[in-house]
Amino acid sequence: MSHRHPPFPAADHGAEQHPDDHFEEHYPVHPEPVEQFFEADLPSRRNRRPSKARQRRRRRRTIVMLVVVLGFVGVVVAVAMFLRSLLGVGEVTDYAGPGTGSVTFTVDAGAGPLLVGNSLEQQDIVASADEFLNAFSSVADGRVIQPGDYELKYQMSSEEAAKALLADADSKVHYAAVARDLRQNEVFDILAESTGIPREEFEALAEDPTQFGIPEQSPSLEGYLYPGEYRFDLDVTATEVIQQMVDNTKAALEDAGVTDPAEQYRILTIASIVQAEAGQADYAQVAGAIMNRLGPDNTETNGLIQSDATVTYGLGRKSYNLTPEEKADTSNPYNTYANEGLPVGPIGSPSAEAIEAAVNPADVPYYYWVTVNLDSGETKFSETLAEHARYVAEYQAWCADNVGRCE
Template identity: 65%
Template sequence: MSHRYPEYPAMAEPEYEPGQRQAEELPVGQFFTEPAEAPTRRSQRPSREKQRRRRRRTIVMVVVLALFAGVVFGLTMFLRDLLGMNEIKDYEGAGNGSVAFTVAEGDGPLLIGGKLEAEDIVATSKEFVNAFTAQSDGREIQPGTYEMKYQMSSSAAVDALLGDGSGQVHYAAVARDLRQGEVFEILNTSTRIPLSEFQALAANPQQFGLPEQAVSLEGYLHPGEYRFDVEMTAEEIVKEMTANTFAQLEEAGITDPAEQYRILTKASIIQAEAGEADYATVAGSIENRLGPNNTETNGLIQSDATVTYGLDRKSYELTPEEKADKSNPYNTYANPGLPVGPIGSPSREAIDAAANPADVPYFYWVTVNLDSGETKFSSTLAEHAKYVQEYQDWCGTQKPGRCG
């Protein structure tokens, strides 16, 4: 097969100077090159390795950016803290809630400010000290307990502690089931009123509205948290506490003075003998023992707590002689019926239980585990004896004195 090529015009031969060597003819390859092979579809795709490298670069970049952002944020917050930009320098207003704050003997403004800040009464000790310096006018904060609020402005806190705001108070926390003497010791420590003043008042309980059979203030010093004004006398303090007891009795529907005394005496036994969850059941069991048709215990309550009260000690370990001693007016093993009076300060819950005993068939109860407070009830002495043994077995696993 023949090929036709296009004809080109003839070109004249170049002329050379005499003696000049004719240049060598250049190879055709210098002017014409073969076209590069067209890329295939496979060669256009990035390899898997390249794809992996690209993903790794992307992940690294994201991580670096996140770390950078975190460093910038942390540095910003650090600088804000360093410059005090995040700090609440002072609260506003008179505060909220209620808290008893104690200033000890020898406490200065700096120490007081630190305590106030720790209890969130003021925002910062520094602002409190600044406010004290500006407002004190040479006065000092006196030792004692003060009625304060949470999140007070520093100025309001200074006013309260200097007596320009809410008054100074004596704080007293009276727990339930405390005896009269223990309550007096708390009041003496809190108010610094001599113990003898409270004891003298207890010698004449009728001046506070107690019935004639009351031999002391025992049972009528209502438990709770008290904030007594610093100007209050011992008589005013006792009057406030006994008024609280009368209010609780009336709230329970008990208004007759003699019945109030009976309910309060029973409530004090319930308080000493049971956990709160069992108050009503123990109250019903005591009521069964006091019933005229009781042939199970023949009117005897048989409470260890009453006997030891009469012996002026706190213990549940009694000798046979102590249980048989009728001369102890609080001995409910030897003397039928209720003891001659309350044996401690009952709570509102115990008073309610005494006024509204549960209707149960029980005569006996025993707490078989002093840690959990688990109490077991029974209607017969034989069943009760099994639970007493369970209690004694538990005591055998405890340290000496735990069940004493």
């Protein structure tokens, strides 16, 4: 450590020195007492300013100490957060009370308690899906959550949410899910299984569709069994079931602006072909192409719709393959390869979207369409038969690479 001294006389190193002389050279004798000398001439320890080196060392010590303290604090915080996560300390595992606000919560068909719980947590209706499952198990008593829309609240207790979702299950019902594009016989299978009503009762009703307000030219209930989710009373009759489905079909047609019964029948027939031939993204374009084929100036196909789906419906099967003989059979009233115009009636249950496309088809120049990839649903349109043939070859190549998919 370096010290600053008061200015002393320079030492003469060439002269012989006595030890006492050496002391006197550095500390000459003054008349004042030594104590006065140090008190008067040496700066006090309090007043002396530390050297720059000492200041740097102090700063370094301060910085090191600060880093150590901060590191220690960080470790403590990290450990605390880890323990909080591990032990659940401070986490909200359940809300208290009935909740606040209002939210519409949808339960899809087939959704179980686990999926429902996760959706409830994501929408902040309950605090924890796990806690909801625990609450559901304790109050369900064998009941299940029915599909549909529920008016719930945000931040409900798990028990309150479970009870609200099970409220509809208190009144027992027959639940039936009818998919779009199903044929009449497929719908009857679902209705009989869901309601316990013998299938024969539905078949008997289909023999006289006019009793449900369906036009006389309709050979069956086909096209009027509206797809959707149904909850029928336990004592429901087959007639009531069919009437409800027919009423829903008519409501969808009226919503699309079609009120005349004869026009409703025509639109349903077109919509059922659109439903069977295309994916939803292509409904409007396929409907436009069908309308072009039905037009009086159609010289490309001369009034023939040429739909595989209509032919196979008349044959009583579902298939992508038709023989030349089957396409040429005029006795099949659903054969749109051999018979001009629309088939005698619908070939399945069209959705509201397909009905809308039939009412408002896209204005397109196409006469042909083919789905070239059954997995992706990619459909290609064309104006001429030559262009269509190239797309058919593309479809056939896809079928060759996906054996069994195009049967």
